[in-house]
Amino acid sequence: MTKAVEIVKITKTFPGVKALSNVEMSVKTGEVHAIVGENGAGKSTLMKILGGVYRPDDGQILIHGKAVVIKDVSDSVECGISIIYQELNLMPELTVSENVFITELPKMKATGIVRRGELYRKTRALMERVNIELNPDSLVNDLSVSEKQMVEILKALSHDSSIIVMDEPTAALSNVEVSKLYSIIETLKARGKTIIYISHRLKEIFDIADRVTVLRDGSFVATKDIKSLTQDDIVRLMVGRSVENFYNRDHATFGDTVIEIDHLSCAPYFQNLSFSVRSGEVLGIAGLMGCGREELAKVLYGLLNRTKGRVLINGIPTEVRHPREALRAGIQFVTEDRKDSGIFPLMSVKENLSINIIKKLCNIFSLLINTEKENRLLESYTKFMNLKYASDSQRVMFLSGGNQQKVVLARALAGECRVLILLEPTRGIDVGAKAEIYDLLGNLAKKGIAVIMISSDLPELITQSDRVLVMFQGQITGLLERNEMDEERIMQYATGTHFGEGFTGGAL
Amino acid sequence: MRFWEKYGIYLIAITTLIIFTILTPNVLSLSNIVNLLVQTSMVAIAAAGMTFAITGGAFDLSIGSILAVTTSVLCKNVPILGIFGAIVLALSVGAVLGVMNGLIVTKLRIQTFVATLATQIIYRGGVLIYTQGRDSDLFRYLDIKVIAGGRVLGLPVPIWITFTVFLAGYMIYKHTQFGMWVRAIGSNEEAARISGIKVDRTIIVIFVITAVTTVISGTIYTSQLLTGNGRLGVGFELEAITATILGGTALAGGKGKFWGTLTAAIILALMKNGMNLLGVQDFYQRLATGLILLLALSMGVVSERIQTRGNRATRNQSGDTNE
Numbered sequence A: 001m002t003k004a005v006e007i008v009k010i011t012k013t014f015p016g017v018k019a020l021s022n023v024e025m026s027v028k029t030g031e032v033h034a035i036v037g038e039n040g041a042g043k044s045t046l047m048k049i050l051g052g053v054y055r056p057d058d059g060q061i062l063i064h065g066k067a068v069v070i071k072d073v074s075d076s077v078e079c080g081i082s083i084i085y086q087e088l089n090l091m092p093e094l095t096v097s098e099n100v101f102i103t104e105l106p107k108m109k110a111t112g113i114v115r116r117g118e119l120y121r122k123t124r125a126l127m128e129r130v131n132i133e134l135n136p137d138s139l140v141n142d143l144s145v146s147e148k149q150m151v152e153i154l155k156a157l158s159h160d161s162s163i164i165v166m167d168e169p170t171a172a173l174s175n176v177e178v179s180k181l182y183s184i185i186e187t188l189k190a191r192g193k194t195i196i197y198i199s200h201r202l203k204e205i206f207d208i209a210d211r212v213t214v215l216r217d218g219s220f221v222a223t224k225d226i227k228s229l230t231q232d233d234i235v236r237l238m239v240g241r242s243v244e245n246f247y248n249r250d251h252a253t254f255g256d257t258v259i260e261i262d263h264l265s266c267a268p269y270f271q272n273l274s275f276s277v278r279s280g281e282v283l284g285i286a287g288l289m290g291c292g293r294e295e296l297a298k299v300l301y302g303l304l305n306r307t308k309g310r311v312l313i314n315g316i317p318t319e320v321r322h323p324r325e326a327l328r329a330g331i332q333f334v335t336e337d338r339k340d341s342g343i344f345p346l347m348s349v350k351e352n353l354s355i356n357i358i359k360k361l362c363n364i365f366s367l368l369i370n371t372e373k374e375n376r377l378l379e380s381y382t383k384f385m386n387l388k389y390a391s392d393s394q395r396v397m398f399l400s401g402g403n404q405q406k407v408v409l410a411r412a413l414a415g416e417c418r419v420l421i422l423l424e425p426t427r428g429i430d431v432g433a434k435a436e437i438y439d440l441l442g443n444l445a446k447k448g449i450a451v452i453m454i455s456s457d458l459p460e461l462i463t464q465s466d467r468v469l470v471m472f473q474g475q476i477t478g479l480l481e482r483n484e485m486d487e488e489r490i491m492q493y494a495t496g497t498h499f500g501e502g503f504t505g506g507a508l
Numbered sequence B: 001m002r003f004w005e006k007y008g009i010y011l012i013a014i015t016t017l018i019i020f021t022i023l024t025p026n027v028l029s030l031s032n033i034v035n036l037l038v039q040t041s042m043v044a045i046a047a048a049g050m051t052f053a054i055t056g057g058a059f060d061l062s063i064g065s066i067l068a069v070t071t072s073v074l075c076k077n078v079p080i081l082g083i084f085g086a087i088v089l090a091l092s093v094g095a096v097l098g099v100m101n102g103l104i105v106t107k108l109r110i111q112t113f114v115a116t117l118a119t120q121i122i123y124r125g126g127v128l129i130y131t132q133g134r135d136s137d138l139f140r141y142l143d144i145k146v147i148a149g150g151r152v153l154g155l156p157v158p159i160w161i162t163f164t165v166f167l168a169g170y171m172i173y174k175h176t177q178f179g180m181w182v183r184a185i186g187s188n189e190e191a192a193r194i195s196g197i198k199v200d201r202t203i204i205v206i207f208v209i210t211a212v213t214t215v216i217s218g219t220i221y222t223s224q225l226l227t228g229n230g231r232l233g234v235g236f237e238l239e240a241i242t243a244t245i246l247g248g249t250a251l252a253g254g255k256g257k258f259w260g261t262l263t264a265a266i267i268l269a270l271m272k273n274g275m276n277l278l279g280v281q282d283f284y285q286r287l288a289t290g291l292i293l294l295l296a297l298s299m300g301v302v303s304e305r306i307q308t309r310g311n312r313a314t315r316n317q318s319g320d321t322n323e
């Protein structure tokens, strides 16, 4: 078998960080090659070098045996490389089809006018080939995060490249969409394409990869056949130690009801939802894309306004029309859309942490920020969450994806909170950090916080929740107790093939 | 609330027209309307270029100086090169100045607002040196008057030029790859770059467009007044930007409104013209124009404002507890 990609002694330094040092690896033609590593290991940096976004300080790249210099994106496309980046890179004011074919628009020869009909057909054809359902004429701005991810996938496939890199493509996808992606990968593989696949979900690696390369702290650790490894082996290679009790959590005893949702509706997203969460309880919410669970979180946090029903906090009906009111009521929210709405990219790690509680960090006159307190806060969370950054004034946009997510979580935790709403809390977070965050969740629950966790990661939901609520088309189709949870059952409820306890009825 | 965003500007135009018609019936006379449209054309054509720029997330503050360059180049060169030759020269000079703007923005990586603020001053200095601060005129070359004063099929030439510029601009914006790239860059420059769009080249072309449309405006201007000097066109860029924004083009980039820009330019001219007919003093005219602009913006932008509030709320999901 020939080599599609060979990476020879690649080194890349950012101010204060050695992102990659002397990395050497190769990818065979026609294989699915997974790359794993902790947050900040350098996976995305390596891919950005392949994509022409960064230039390496040193080293060489060979594509199909030929040494190449990739100076910019078009060089990379010319080498037959397409990349789905970890962060979405779409143009929100353009339509789906315009985004997908922006550099290869079909034009009339004489006038240069874009042939809209042809563009529409091309997009449709591509979608049909990979079985993705989207309206080519929708504005990307109006799509959900998972739909946007689908557009990214289409964009990468539009060039018909021979090497396709996917940097955490499933982070924003639900199970059904993940299996759709699997079949896309199968098809690509059958057509002889080479795929480089980055994910923190080890299960996926075992599902689809042929070989796996492990990176740690910017260095190459090993490349192995997936068949020769167990999940524990990979974890050990990644973190250099074994992570114990990965998916276990002590379940606390519950107190009084903290938040009660009473016949809550928000047309057209969801109707007539009723449930409650007790102090010390973790309520998981499962459901497919578009089932209304994200909108539910937004209503609870005041980002969307309800159309009917009530929300009671500690038994008192509470109006939450704005995030400010939510924060006042002790509701904290961690968004799934890190890049667009989670971080303040230009502000430092420290500022991102303290921005919500800045008032408490100020000295007596509430004017000047007490730097000492701020530093202490940063220190404690750095230790608590194992944050990695070059200096405390480093801008958050330069942190690795997983570390950014930790910052977002840390910020929510830094504020006082009675109800914590988490949307995909461990998206893009490596196993080590995941275990830490689960620990953290357990501790928070023990402290009496009511946690609502919306996640597409079923193992996570099942192991971390005390109850799981399943939604389908804006309604509750099931409410599962600990002993009733299994993946199959949740999927049945989530696809509307079965209804369980808690079904809110109505026409579907 | 999409309605306001889409049609608000036309309602404002009609309302303004009705108000002035009631106050001074003369506004609606055919000769006045034609006159008004000719007056509009100079700002409108440059504003078409500015619509491209703002859609692409760029500002061009140097066009006022480019207008002065145009009048001076024409007045000094018509006697030497003839009308046609002088116009070609002016267009070339404009294109070069546009390329320079573009290169400064893309190669030196300076934000457009600041970069063109600097070139505005540089170009102004350049034209003052070129003219030695003196006026020049074309009083002995009246043939050039045909551009502003001539008629084709009963309509003055500037109206035809304006219409052609906007039609072409709209087609390019809406239906060509270049237009889509401009929208893509205004929408998310980083994503555009990563998608393989030739961002730098597109930005350079945008500045050539703003410069060349300004040269066209300047040519009409010169043919009307027959004079040129280095002090002309101060504040011209603001008039073009005002028309563009009033017309509904989003300052954040990505969304342009060509016909909105044209309509807004007409509204601005109409107000000036109407108040002139009413005998309103210039001082009060300015006051009124500013207030009406504010009013129109606050109404026209309502829908966008609600949206950005939603977005902003999502964006800083932290809320602002440090109120």
Ligand SMILES: Nc1ncnc2c1ncn2[C@@H]1O[C@H](COP(=O)(O)OP(=O)(O)OP(=O)(O)O)[C@@H](O)[C@H]1O
Binding pocket: A014, A015, A017, A018, A019, A037, A038, A039, A040, A041, A042, A043, A044, A045, A046, A086, A388, A389, A398, A399, A400, A401, A402, A403, A428, A430
């Ligand atoms: N543009 C940049 N400027 C400065 N430092 C950077 C930049 N991009 C990445 N880094 C740093 O380089 C290191 C590697 O980051 P990279 O994004 O490649 O990690 P990763 O393996 O993709 O992690 P994750 O799983 O969290 O996405 C990190 O320490 C990160 O902070």
Ligand SMILES: [Mg+2]
Binding pocket: A043, A044, A045, A086, A167, A400, A401
């Ligand atoms: Mg990464």
